[in-house]
Amino acid sequence: MKEYESRYKMSNKGKLFVLSGPSGVGKGTLREHALNDLSNLVYSISCTTRKPREGETDGIEYRFITHEKFEEDIRQNLFLEYAHVHSDYYGTLKADVERELEAGKNVLLEIDVQGALQVRDKIPEAVLIFVAPPSIETLESRLRNRNTESEEALRVRLSNAAKELDLQNEYDYIIVNDDLDKACEELRRIIHDD
Numbered sequence: 521m522k523e524y525e526s527r528y529k530m531s532n533k534g535k536l537f538v539l540s541g542p543s544g545v546g547k548g549t550l551r552e553h554a555l556n557d558l559s560n561l562v563y564s565i566s567c568t569t570r571k572p573r574e575g576e577t578d579g580i581e582y583r584f585i586t587h588e589k590f591e592e593d594i595r596q597n598l599f600l601e602y603a604h605v606h607s608d609y610y611g612t613l614k615a616d617v618e619r620e621l622e623a624g625k626n627v628l629l630e631i632d633v634q635g636a637l638q639v640r641d642k643i644p645e646a647v648l649i650f651v652a653p654p655s656i657e658t659l660e661s662r663l664r665n666r667n668t669e670s671e672e673a674l675r676v677r678l679s680n681a682a683k684e685l686d687l688q689n690e691y692d693y694i695i696v697n698d699d700l701d702k703a704c705e706e707l708r709r710i711i712h713d714d
């Protein structure tokens with residue numbers, strides 16, 4: 521990984537931004553706004569072993585791959601980071617990120633806290649941004665209204681949320697998403713000015 525880091529630092533490259541926060545906090549919406557507003561910002565599409573939800577397309581929201589393929593890619597050391605989240609694998613391919621940064625693009629990852637901390641270890645100049653809910657109760661009602669998960673999956677997501685919130689102080693920035701317009705503007709400013 522050392523070799524990767526030094527190559528990374530030498531080039532005239534873009535910056536890496538990592539967005540995390542519990543499921544249902546509104547990361548997806550914030551990400552979309554940032555990508556619309558900032559022309560030099562690109563999103564790195566993750567790989568996952570979870571099944572596509574209705575309306576999701578392979579290669580757009582995620583690359584949906586099998587457990588076997590994911591584990592093979594781990595063995596080949598292809599991931600910048602990966603984690604087991606809500607009982608599936610999720611990961612960011614090194615080559616994707618590297619290619620965009622080398623082209624001078626700023627890259628946005630939307631990944632969980634375990635992945636974010638791995639990125640920070642490997643690339644200390646990455647900017648870590650945590651999106652927090654105003655309260656855990658607000659989060660639960662947002663997740664219920666979204667209606668994408670079974671009761672059991674929802675419970676797993678809420679228990680993971682509590683663990684994620686415990687780690688928010690590890691991040692460079694915390695955005696409390698109680699007003700969407702304000703939160704979008706905060707994220708835009710962080711990426712634009714950092």
Ligand code: 5GP
Pocket residue numbers: 540541542543566567570601602603605606610611612630631632633634635636
């Ligand atoms: P969802 O299944 O709702 O799309 O995502 C579940 C969680 O996985 C979210 O917290 C999301 O940020 C995280 N996630 C998505 N892609 C990645 C990735 O490439 N790496 C890691 N570590 N987490 C990811």
